[in-house]
Amino acid sequence: MPNPQIENNFKYHVPKEGQPEIYEEIRNKAKELAELIDEKCPKSRESSLAMTNLEQAVMWANAGVARN
Template sequence: MGYDLDIPNRFTYHPPQGDQPERYERLRAAGREFAELLAELCPSSPELSRAVAHVDEAVMNANAAIARHA
């Protein structure tokens, strides 16, 4: 048996419910704060760019977890 890719849930619009918008905003604010700290402390470099991209990806995945598994 293959890994369950959960394709229908991944590619379905999940309108925000209840406190989800506030939770999304808290995650975005925390991600932005961390990305700004990285930009302040780290020299401009490919590694910094990747670190900020990973923060962005983490926020997006966290928001998807809230949307898909409410």
């Protein structure tokens, strides 16, 4: 019997009404933070990791909207 969680996590989720706007809002807020980090933090491994993790946060937040 297929695992419903795996089935859900690995399928294409057609955007439902209102979801594209939510994705954009999340990206825009994250972009504001990315610009602040870029402006205020010295270029370093730490700031690079902050950017990477911010990108991951956006990805997972949008996945949460899509999957649920």
